[in-house]
Amino acid sequence: MTQPIKWLQDEIADRMLQKLDIVKLDVKDILIVPDFPGNHLGAIAKRYPNARTFSIAEEGVSGMQMWRAKAISNWRSAFASNTTALAAFRSSGIFNLPDNSVDLVFSDLLMQDLPDPKHFLSECWRVLREGGLITFSYLGPDTGKELRSLSIPELKLKNLLSPWDMHDMGDALLSERFSDPVMDMEYLTLDYEKPVLLLADVSALKLIHPTPLAINEMSVLPPKLTLEVVYGHAWAIGKHLAKAKDNVAYIDLNQIGRKTRSDSA
Structure with a gap:
């Protein structure tokens, strides 16, 4: 997300937190990706x-900005927080965290911009502790559907890197060993008084390549923009089990308890 659309990221984060109201979870460590001063x-x-919070800060947000934002929000945990850059994850594909180190992964409007969301889910699984939770939101395939019917050659539309609907994501969560995935979706409609404001948001959402349009071309732009926002959460349960192969889970013999005579007495 770029600066003009931060309000949307904040709004969706608030809706994600409301959905967590019914979730009981003992949280000692949180990974927020991407994080921003909101x-x-x-x-x-x-x-x-x-x-304690671990931030993977969005591009354009410095570690100092995140530290100051956290200090204002909660000075007690600011000094126990850690910030790295989202660019580092994009290049390496790895969170700079050890295995089994967080209880909650909170991801707001990121996965539509990732070429391989399944790898992201796999990395979340790695860093989550047994019984931990991933909660996320992302833009679904109907986002910006009004733009696709326009005949403006200069309006160079971009496809979302991951145009997954909520059923695709639910299947991906199960394939990455997450348990009890819960998915839902809503449509948000943004209304615009001026085409230039629509173009600014469309560009911030990375739905077009930035190219200037003539006045007569801008006049045919729609006065609204649809966002399909997909929400989901799932649990990391059974992490001691090996990954299933051909629908069969293999368990190390050392993980099987052996009953002794004294146990049964």
Whole structure:
């Protein structure tokens, strides 16, 4: 997300937190990816006052900016927080965290921009502790559907890198060993008084290649933009089990308890 659309990221983060109201989870460590100086920081700090946060900051957001935002939101946990850059994850594909190190992964409007969301899910599985939770949102394939019917050669549309609907994502969660995935979706409609404002948001959402349009071309742009927002969460349960192959899970013999005579006595 670029700066003009931060309000949307904040709004969706608030809706994600509302969905967590019914979830009971003991949280000591949280990974927020991508993180940004927004209202969600105060809400998360209030909900999990003793938790340590690990931020993978969005492009254009410095570690100092995140530190200051966290200090304002909750000074008690600011000094126990850690920030790295999203660009580092994009290049390496790895979170700079050890295995089994967080209880909650909070991901707001990221996966539509990833070429391989399954790898992202796999990495989340790696860093989550047993019984941990991933919660996320992303833009679904109907986002910007009004633009596809336009006949403007200069309007160079871009496809979302991951145009997955919620059923695709549910299947991906199960294939990456997450349990009990819950998916839902809503349509948001943004209305615009001026075409230039629509273009600014469309560009910020990475739905077009930035190219200038003539006045007569801008006049045929729609006065609204549809966003398909997909939400989901799933649990990391059974991490001691080996990954299933051909629908069969293989368990190390050392993980099977052996009953002794004293146990049965």
